[in-house]
Amino acid sequence: MSYxxxxxxxxxxxxxxxxxRPDSLNSFNTQMHAEVRSALKxxxxxxxxxxxxxxxxxxxxxxxxDLSDRNVAPGAEAPNLGESIEKNYSPLLRTIRxxxxxxxxxxxxxxxxxxxxxxFACDIVLAAKSASFIQAFCKxxxxxxxxxxxxxxxxxxxxxxxxLSMLGDKVSAEQAEQWGMIWKSVENESLMDEALxxxxxxxxxxxxxxxxxxxxxxxxxxxxxxxxxxxxxxLQTLAGRTxxxxxxxxxxxxxxxxxxxxx
Amino acid sequence: MQNYEDILVSGVxxxxxxxxxxxxxxxNALRTQLLRELADxxxxxxxxxxxxxxxxxxxxTVFAAGADIKEMASLDVVxxxxxxxxxxxxxxxxxxxxxxxxxxxxxxxxxCELMMHCDIVIAGDNAQFGQPEINLGIIPGAGGTxxxxxxxxxxxxxxxxxxxEFISAQQARSFGLVSEVTIPERSLERATQLAKxxxxxxxxxxxxxxxxxxxxxxxxxxxxxxxxxxxxTLLAATExxxxxxxxxxxxxxxxxxxK
Numbered sequence: 248m249s250y251x252x253x254x255x256x257x258x259x260x261x262x263x264x265x266x267x268r269p270d271s272l273n274s275f276n277t278q279m280h281a282e283v284r285s286a287l288k289x290x291x292x293x294x295x296x297x298x299x300x301x302x303x304x305x306x307x308x309x310x311x312x313d314l315s316d317r318n319v320a321p322g323a324e325a326p327n328l329g330e331s332i333e334k335n336y337s338p339l340l341r342t343i344r345x346x347x348x349x350x351x352x353x354x355x356x357x358x359x360x361x362x363x364x365x366x367f368a369c370d371i372v373l374a375a376k377s378a379s380f381i382q383a384f385c386k387x388x389x390x391x392x393x394x395x396x397x398x399x400x401x402x403x404x405x406x407x408x409x410x411l412s413m414l415g416d417k418v419s420a421e422q423a424e425q426w427g428m429i430w431k432s433v434e435n436e437s438l439m440d441e442a443l444x445x446x447x448x449x450x451x452x453x454x455x456x457x458x459x460x461x462x463x464x465x466x467x468x469x470x471x472x473x474x475x476x477x478x479x480x481x482l483q484t485l486a487g488r489t490x491x492x493x494x495x496x497x498x499x500x501x502x503x504x505x506x507x508x509x510x
Numbered sequence: 511m512q513n514y515e516d517i518l519v520s521g522v523x524x525x526x527x528x529x530x531x532x533x534x535x536x537x538n539a540l541r542t543q544l545l546r547e548l549a550d551x552x553x554x555x556x557x558x559x560x561x562x563x564x565x566x567x568x569x570x571t572v573f574a575a576g577a578d579i580k581e582m583a584s585l586d587v588v589x590x591x592x593x594x595x596x597x598x599x600x601x602x603x604x605x606x607x608x609x610x611x612x613x614x615x616x617x618x619x620x621x622c623e624l625m626m627h628c629d630i631v632i633a634g635d636n637a638q639f640g641q642p643e644i645n646l647g648i649i650p651g652a653g654g655t656x657x658x659x660x661x662x663x664x665x666x667x668x669x670x671x672x673x674x675e676f677i678s679a680q681q682a683r684s685f686g687l688v689s690e691v692t693i694p695e696r697s698l699e700r701a702t703q704l705a706k707x708x709x710x711x712x713x714x715x716x717x718x719x720x721x722x723x724x725x726x727x728x729x730x731x732x733x734x735x736x737x738x739x740x741x742x743t744l745l746a747a748t749e750x751x752x753x754x755x756x757x758x759x760x761x762x763x764x765x766x767x768x769k
Contacts, residue, residue, distance in 0.1 A: 462693070481696040 252279035254304070255286040260297040260450030260509075261443070262290045269305025274313035275361060280335040287342050297509050298449035299346060300442055301369060302353040308378060311360025314387075328389070336361060336393050343368050344465060347458035349449045353442035354378045354420070354429070364393035367402060370461060371445070372429035374420035375438040380428065385415045401468060402428045453491035454509030512554065516544035519551050525562035525709030526702060527555050530569075537575035538568045540620040542595055549601040556605055559768065562709035562716070564605070565701050566628055567612040570694055573637070574621030579646070599652045602627050606717050608708050612701035613637050614694045618676070623652040626661065629720060631687065632701040633679040634694030639687060640676035660727050662687050712750035712766040 254265040264286050266273035273279075290296050303309055317326055343350055343365070352369035359381040366372050366380070374380075382399070384391045391399070391412050399408035403426045411418065420432035433441050449457065459482045467475050486492055491507045498505035512519075520528040529551055531538040538544075555561040568574055585593060602624070609627070614634035617625045622639050625631055641654045649655060650671060659667035662685040669675060682688045692700050708716060718741040726734050745751045749769040757764035 478693065481693050484699075485693070485695055 266303040272307030272310035307356040309362030364395035541578035545598040563705040572615040573617040576619030637679040642674040
């Protein structure tokens with residue numbers, strides 16, 4: 248399948264999805280939504296994929312929604328933004344969070360609005376030193392969407408989440424790292440090397456186990472402690488039945504490198 | 511063992527019989543034959559002293575997505591009046607031993623109603639519940655309007671039945687429609703574990719407790735309390751009651767015989 252607004256490849260267990268509308272900072276229009284959706288469908292279908300890497304081309308990662316797609320003429324009826332969220336963004340966010348593999352986001356430049364919050368929905372976020380995160384919504388009278396009002400308070404606490412959402416201040420990659428919004432900020436030139444090497448590492452790891460970790464950490468946001476203990480028990484029961492667990496223990500006992508199949 | 515087409519019936523293990531709805535190509539839609547087989551299997555289980563409790567489940571992705579619409583479409587008013595299905599539902603409702611359901615995926619329409627015939631429900635967190643009959647110009651026909659409102663209250667029951675909207679496993683738990691939510695891969699295991707635990711309890715007490723609990727839906731508090739007292743009195747005549755109390759006093763494990 249060929250794409251215009253994204254680049255997409257699957258190599259040795261790693262799927263790389265690159266947002267590719269550099270002239271408009273990779274902002275989302277209808278076509279890009281459709282292409283991202285289709286690429287993620289391929290990721291889900293292809294059982295060889297064991298890690299997804301999400302990044303952008305050019306100087307930005309993603310500027311969120313392409314506003315020229317939504318320009319409201321004077322006197323025209325107000326657009327129904329809820330509909331576009333329901334149809335495009337929410338399914339995208341749900342897919343990223345439910346993919347049964349690690350999802351890495353390499354933020355190569357500005358991540359604004361939906362672009363920032365899509366990054367925060369990924370499992371591990373690396374950002375180039377020159378990258379930044381902006382909750383731009385407040386500046387045009389909107390509310391952070393794409394899970395921003397859910398993920399931000401959990402990442403940085405309600406005080407910072409509130410100020411960031413109401414002021415729309417730019418957070419540098421280094422600040423984001425210090426605040427725990429992202430995993431790591433790295434030199435611009437080494438961003439893709441580091442992201443790819445992490446993705447390749449994941450492609451050799453016990454994917455099923457990693458997917459169960461993802462489920463557990465996500466569920467902790469809404470579970471009570473007791474519910475989480477029950478969940479850990481159940482997920483561990485599953486993990487203990489995987490081939491990779493067997494291989495992991497055998498390799499440990501035999502003092503050799505494990506050969507995980509992701510199953 | 512009898513051969514069934516629409517359900518799979520396991521052997522009895524630790525007092526537990528497992529029945530699996532098995533029409534994978536039709537999302538386990540409850541056609542007449544499936545209901546008949548289920549009623550037959552439960553009648554057999556009721557008469558089998560080895561069976562102390564039943565686990566009822568579907569697949570990992572669907573419990574039962576509803577009635578068989580094609581079958582229903584062919585019935586006119588006289589056909590519906592002569593439909594044997596209500597008698598199967600009645601037999602399922604009268605099954606005297608505990609049924610624990612493990613529900614993953616859709617439990618809709620008749621599937622939701624079947625689930626409400628069970629005594630305890632463990633739901634996978636992928637489960638969805640609803641009574642979408644209204645979308646077809648009909649209404650729930652196997653207790654959906656009655657059991658739902660008694661279980662989850664008027665407001666949510668009305669919302670489900672009148673709008674056809676679904677609720678999630680977590681919502682269903684908060685409304686009391688299900689008692690526990692697990693990951694889908696574990697719901698059957700957990701239901702079986704519970705059923706096995708119940709299977710170790712004195713069977714007559716279990717049976718009377720189920721009967722008394724279900725009566726709470728149907729009677730005034732006064733006659734419910736009356737029935738409870740009579741069941742309580744009746745148990746005083748069982749060997750298991752004497753054994754249970756003796757074992758408690760002697761700080762040992764009871765050995766129940768079902769007498």
